[in-house]
Amino acid sequence: MLRWDITLVYLDDIIIYSKTFDKHVQHLDLVLDALQKANVKLNATKCSLARKQLDYLGFRITQEGIKPTTTNVKKTIDFPIPTSAKAAYSFVQMAQFYRRFIKDFASIAAPLNVFKTKNAKFEWTNECQKSFDTLKQKLSQYPLLAFYNDKSKLKLKINTDASNMGIGGVLHQVTSDGHLQPIQYLSRSLSKREQKYSVIEKECLAMVWCITKLRPYLYGREFTLITDHHPLCWLNKQSSKNGRLDRWSLQLQEYSFDIKHTPGSSNCVADCLSRYPLQQPDNVVEEQLEVMHGQINNISTAITSTFDSTKIQEQQQRDKRIKQLYDQLASGKQHQSYTLENGIVYKNLHRTNHMILKVPYVPTSMIEQLLQAYHNSPTAGHLGINKTWNKIRDRYFWPGMYNKIKQYVLSCTKCRQFKVDRTKPTGKLQPIEPPTGILNLMGLDFIGPVPSSSNGNKYILVCTDYLSRYAIT
CATH class of the missing domain: 1.10.340.70 (Endonuclease III; domain 1)
Structure with a gap:
């Protein structure tokens, strides 16, 4: 059996990872022995051994972190200037695969997102060309995202922010020397209903959405949330008279975090992501909670205050x-x-x-x-x-x-x-005494209606003798 702590298996690919070369040789022996016992053969030409970096599923995995692969970046850089709306949107979709690596991706790609709608009129403007060139230039720098270390004691920080049109954030890992390593950038636009929220509600939505999106990194870990909206610093300490905020506060109670305020000028990354979000808002949990809005507000306030x-x-x-x-x-x-x-x-x-x-x-x-x-x-x-x-x-x-x-x-x-049981009660079962002779006890099974036969018959009757098991249809 392959050990999960030294291997990763995806479909027919196996990755073996180790901290040192000597350990890697030992781990390689264990995996090869397991494959041999299972009578699995490997294609030597497709094997890559003892590498310090690896291209996998569109990403280059190195000791420092992950970044886009050279092959995919080259395809993006070599993409010709679009001559149709379909081609322009295809380029955006190609670049969007690496949006988590590019700070402010949504604002850069905004001029090209107009081509996403069906029957969009194609007009290649200076803004489109600038967006096209900037995305290529950003990817050509091979941006690096650090590995999330769940076993270390490195602190985690999230910067969130909201604007009139969108929300955004960035997750950082703080190294021992105080350096901030970006792990993921994220942003989205607000729906028309969300755009009507008050400022504090938008800022709170940004916090809830970012934390929910980053749950695999944050659940069970202590972290610090940075916001430029000072009134939210009380969110996880006391209740308010705003049902929507109380409901979100209740949703965040499973996380362990502190909220700290920083001026907007110091929160530039999250601020930028929120002002230029991705065009399509995600389906967040909050969308489902607007049903019976007035009643839920009162209920949520009561629960949170308790x-x-x-x-x-x-x-x-x-x-x-x-x-x-x-x-x-x-x-x-x-x-x-x-x-x-x-x-x-x-x-x-x-x-x-x-x-x-x-x-x-x-x-x-x-x-x-x-x-x-x-x-x-x-x-x-x-x-x-x-x-x-x-x-x-x-x-x-x-x-x-x-x-x-x-x-x-x-x-x-x-x-x-x-909650009444809607299933029909089972029939009364009793033991059947074995028959003393043939045709003394018969069992009947009735089937139908079925497709009509040439004689117009739609039903089938099967008679079975309990002793001889002789069947008649």
Whole structure:
């Protein structure tokens, strides 16, 4: 069997990676032995051994990071000046494959995006030519994105910003010497409805969208979010009277991050990405939450105000079990399963890939309210036991959580009233005594209607003798 910690397999390709040459030789032997045992043959002409860099799936993988391949960049640079709308948009689509490498890609490609619509009139302007040349020039520099290191203690920073037309952000990894390594640039335009949001709502949407997009990097890690909108610094600390903001705040509770303010002039990358976003907005979770807008605002406000950090801290101090843990941690005593941060006791949940989640330890007095919010509320949907458990398990903790959730869901009055089993009851099955003679007991099977035969027959009757198994149709 191939070891996942030294190999990556994609379809019929196998990549073996190692930190040193000696280790690489050992890993290569392990993989070749596994392939030999499985009777798998390799094409020697297609094998590439002991390389410090590799072209794979359109990217060049090096020790420093990843960048576009020489072959694909050359194809882009050699692309002739378009003579039709279709050709112009084809060029944009080709360059867009590497948009995560190009800062401000959307603003550069904006003049060419007018050709994306069907039956678009082709007119090659000076702006189009400038966009065409700039994209080629940017790609010819072979921009580099650093590898995300999930095992290191390097800090992560996200810069987000919003404008009247779009939102954007950039994820950085902070090296030991304070250097910012870009991992990914991202941006999108706002829908017509989103353009009507207030400034604070647009800025908050930028935060939620960027964090959601970057979830594989951020989930289970502490990070810092940089914004040039100072009022948002309270977002993950207290509730507001704005239902939309409270709902987004609730959505971000599964992440561990601090929000810091920086002037707009210092947040130039995210600011630029937001002002010139990609043309097509993504389908974000927020789009689905606008149904029954007025009702949801009230519901979300109630849920968030019930479980903000201040109230959790208050109730933890009144819970004897948690208070005992709090006193131990506050005195400096280390605990493998619990930590104390900002006056709140957190449970350390160990997940796959060495990931540790810190979730609040829920006081007994708040369990009932929390279950009501995650099961009974109109936005919760009265989900079943496992789905309700999966919604809560990475956000909160208390002893015997699964059994409590199971008990609560099974005792839900509305679930018992409306979730009626619609399947037909099974027929009554009884053992059949074996027959004493042939044709004493027959079984009948009726099939039809089926396509008519030449005689006009549409049904089939099969009679089977239980003793001899003789069948008649």
